[in-house]
Amino acid sequence: MQLTGAEIIIRCLQEEGVEYVFGYPGGAVLNIYDELFKQEKVKHVLVRHEQGAVHAADGYSRSSHKVGVALVTSGPGVTNAVTGIATAHMDSVPLVIISGQVPTHAIGQDAFQECDTVGITRPCVKHNFLVKDVKDIAVTIKKAFYLAASGRPGPVLVDIPKDVTQALAEYSYPKTVSLRSYNPVTKGHAGQIRKAVQLLLEAKRPMVYAGGGVILNNASSQLTRLVRLLGFPCTNTLMGLGAFPGTDPQFTGMLGMHGTYESNMAMQHCDVLLAVGARFDDRVIGNPASFFRSDRRIIHIDIDPSSISKRVKVDVPIVGYVTEVLDEMLKLIESSNIRPDPAALKIWWGEIKEWQRKDCLKYDKKSALIKPQFVVEKLYELTGGDAFITSDVGQHQMWAAQYYKFDKPRRWINSGGLGTMGFGLPAAMGVQLVNPGATVVCVTGEASIQMCIQELSTCKQYHLPIKIVNLNNRYMGMVRQWQEFFYGNRYAESYMDALPDFVKLAEAYGHVGMKIEKPGDVEGALKDALAQKERLVFLDFITDQTENVFPMIAAGKGLTEMILAEEL
Amino acid sequence: MRHILSILVENEAGALSRISGLFSARGYNIESLTVAPTEDPTMSRMTIVTVGSDDVVEQITKQLNKLVEVVKVIDLTDGNHIERELMLVKVRAAGKDRDEMKRLADIFRGNILDVTDKSYTIELTGTGSKLDAFLQAMEPGVILETVRTGASGIGRGERILRI
Numbered sequence: 001m002q003l004t005g006a007e008i009i010i011r012c013l014q015e016e017g018v019e020y021v022f023g024y025p026g027g028a029v030l031n032i033y034d035e036l037f038k039q040e041k042v043k044h045v046l047v048r049h050e051q052g053a054v055h056a057a058d059g060y061s062r063s064s065h066k067v068g069v070a071l072v073t074s075g076p077g078v079t080n081a082v083t084g085i086a087t088a089h090m091d092s093v094p095l096v097i098i099s100g101q102v103p104t105h106a107i108g109q110d111a112f113q114e115c116d117t118v119g120i121t122r123p124c125v126k127h128n129f130l131v132k133d134v135k136d137i138a139v140t141i142k143k144a145f146y147l148a149a150s151g152r153p154g155p156v157l158v159d160i161p162k163d164v165t166q167a168l169a170e171y172s173y174p175k176t177v178s179l180r181s182y183n184p185v186t187k188g189h190a191g192q193i194r195k196a197v198q199l200l201l202e203a204k205r206p207m208v209y210a211g212g213g214v215i216l217n218n219a220s221s222q223l224t225r226l227v228r229l230l231g232f233p234c235t236n237t238l239m240g241l242g243a244f245p246g247t248d249p250q251f252t253g254m255l256g257m258h259g260t261y262e263s264n265m266a267m268q269h270c271d272v273l274l275a276v277g278a279r280f281d282d283r284v285i286g287n288p289a290s291f292f293r294s295d296r297r298i299i300h301i302d303i304d305p306s307s308i309s310k311r312v313k314v315d316v317p318i319v320g321y322v323t324e325v326l327d328e329m330l331k332l333i334e335s336s337n338i339r340p341d342p343a344a345l346k347i348w349w350g351e352i353k354e355w356q357r358k359d360c361l362k363y364d365k366k367s368a369l370i371k372p373q374f375v376v377e378k379l380y381e382l383t384g385g386d387a388f389i390t391s392d393v394g395q396h397q398m399w400a401a402q403y404y405k406f407d408k409p410r411r412w413i414n415s416g417g418l419g420t421m422g423f424g425l426p427a428a429m430g431v432q433l434v435n436p437g438a439t440v441v442c443v444t445g446e447a448s449i450q451m452c453i454q455e456l457s458t459c460k461q462y463h464l465p466i467k468i469v470n471l472n473n474r475y476m477g478m479v480r481q482w483q484e485f486f487y488g489n490r491y492a493e494s495y496m497d498a499l500p501d502f503v504k505l506a507e508a509y510g511h512v513g514m515k516i517e518k519p520g521d522v523e524g525a526l527k528d529a530l531a532q533k534e535r536l537v538f539l540d541f542i543t544d545q546t547e548n549v550f551p552m553i554a555a556g557k558g559l560t561e562m563i564l565a566e567e568l
Numbered sequence: 569m570r571h572i573l574s575i576l577v578e579n580e581a582g583a584l585s586r587i588s589g590l591f592s593a594r595g596y597n598i599e600s601l602t603v604a605p606t607e608d609p610t611m612s613r614m615t616i617v618t619v620g621s622d623d624v625v626e627q628i629t630k631q632l633n634k635l636v637e638v639v640k641v642i643d644l645t646d647g648n649h650i651e652r653e654l655m656l657v658k659v660r661a662a663g664k665d666r667d668e669m670k671r672l673a674d675i676f677r678g679n680i681l682d683v684t685d686k687s688y689t690i691e692l693t694g695t696g697s698k699l700d701a702f703l704q705a706m707e708p709g710v711i712l713e714t715v716r717t718g719a720s721g722i723g724r725g726e727r728i729l730r731i
Binding site for chain 1: 577578581582585586589593623626627630631633634636637638639731
């Protein structure tokens with residue numbers, strides 16, 4: 001039987017087991033929406049802005065390891081989605097974005113709501129397609145899901161002109177698909193793995209540095225076993241939080257620009273560094289030259305060859321899925337009776353403990369003002385460390401990363417690579433939908449939240465009981481912090497004037513709003529909000545305006561050049 | 569250092585812009601780029617001449633390999649190779665210049681493809697430096713128009729790029 005292109009699209013999504021499509025209708029996708037309407041298997045979530053659709057699909061994917069799906073119309077639908085697509089691309093999140101396009105005969109005619117979608121999105125997708133023939137829809141969607149989820153994951157966009165969604169074709173969904181030009185190396189090189197294990201077993205000052213790749217590839221249990229077996233210290237990147245349990249005594253905290261003193265010092269002074277699914281980016285290694293040590297050996301496991309030796313030269317590169325490579329390493333170590341020198345490890349741990357004594361995350365607990373760190377600490381205590389935390393971008397993001405201890409992967413959902421303000425709330429919607437009943441908290445600030453605040457309406461429509469923790473310091477806090485440190489306290493345009501009354505705003509959208517102004521009220525308010533299992537609660541915490549994120553490494557500085565709180 | 573990358577790529581719309589976009593997005597140099605379908609019409613072969621340190625060229629190769637439509641990439645300058653470029657030059661060929669131009673074309677083993685009473689159009693093939701040398705051998709003001717294809721390259725002997 002022949003089906004229309006639109007019917008084929010929906011059949012494909014059903015075949016892929018897609019539960020939710022996040023989207024927004026428009027002229028070019030009307031046929032697709034009509035088919036969505038006629039069935040119940042694939043549920044549609046109507047966002048209020050296409051950026052929200054892609055972030056929601058992104059949060060859905062990050063918290064569940066499934067491919068997220070978004071559906072947007074041509075022209076402005078796509079351009080609005082670009083921020084979301086670029087966010088997912090930078091953090092390697094598997095998404096399939098289906099976009100409507102003007103009819104094939106109108107392409108290139110400057111038609112209404114036309115834009116060169118494939119051209120605009122090309123640099124921020126893993127791959128994209130323009131489907132010009134209805135016969136190609138099924139195989140293209142199959143390819144899109146395969147590309148999005150395999151190798152180094154990423155967003156894949158499929159642009160489909162309106163006439164193609166109307167045309168008829170025989171439908172059959174391919175079971176598998178292969179591309180001769182796409183064959184990611186998934187299994188690590190055995191010789192390199194042996195070399196790596198040997199280096200690890202001989203290490204005197206070892207360090208394990210694990211990133212988002214561990215979470216994306218579901219390798220947390222392997223990583224945890226390996227680190228515990230060897231007794232090594234382990235740090236996680238911002239994207240890797242939860243890859244190794246945050247409460248484990250071998251965990252030294254996050255590293256990088258706002259990482260802990262002990263993690264950064266250990267990174268700099270180790271003799272063998274095992275990097276797993278991390279990419280030595282500029283917020284981790286601000287200055288590759290000062291990071292370099294001739295007596296340090298670096299092992300780097302990554303699915304993406306281009307991440308290896310891009311910023312930091314490594315000695316033992318291993319390309320493959322981190323799960324498979326860590327499994328192989330564990331096998332070798334477990335079958336060997338050699339273990340790292342315990343005496344050397346003891347001395348090394350002694351040094352690390354000395355660094356830990358700096359207590360670099362301490363802050364003033366007696367302040368009469370609400371300290372943002374205190375709010376996150378309380379949130380951690382009251383949720384038992386078991387909530388899904390999404391965040392926006394800025395100071396609040398760093399405090400959430402520093403003070404909430406993530407014991408499990410996929411619980412910390414943030415835009416690490418692109419640094420997208422406005423990510424937190426829509427991402428939380430996706431997280432809540434795929435984890436019904438779970439506590440989902442969006443830790444945000446009064447600047448970030450306003451970038452996608454319209455999604456409060458979506459939360460109402462779909463009964464998403466997200467808890468919004470707004471650390472409201474009336475500033476774009478991180479911008480203010482840089483202006484204080486590097487621009488002579490000239491706070492150019494970083495003050496958030498004319499803020500709305502967030503309590504009333506939340507109420508206007510049909511939610512619960514609370515304003516908290518005293519440290520003594522923080523715990524009660526959080527408890528109250530968390531107890532409201534059916535409602536979205538917007539907690540507006542009026543926090544200390546002058547608080548800064550410490551430790552801090554200025555851009556381009558070496559790992560040991562940290563600014564600590566007491567030094568100011 | 570100058571490198572010649574040979575790339576097999578799916579002969580699909582947009583493949584060229586993915587590759588050229590990669591170079592501009594990541595700030596890599598393109599000295600020349602040539603592309604045409606191979607004996608297998610589903611695949612094109614591209615030759616890119618680029619300049620960069622070994623580290624940069626390693627990154628370029630890895631980034632190219634990451635593109636979904638790229639089938640294979642080799643750096644021809646890693647081994648023995650042949651490099652050729654085609655140039656068409658239209659030169660003034662009147663009066664005393666006319667014989668001189670003919671002689672110069674012969675010396676460089678060029679062919680005269682088109683003749684008018686005032687001009688010659690000369691076809692010349694060779695390495696980029698040979699073509700440069702030809703242009704430099706001209707008296708200033710003699711050249712009316714130049715068009716060059718950019719380098720194409722192939723490995724010597726048994727070195728073969730195919731899938």
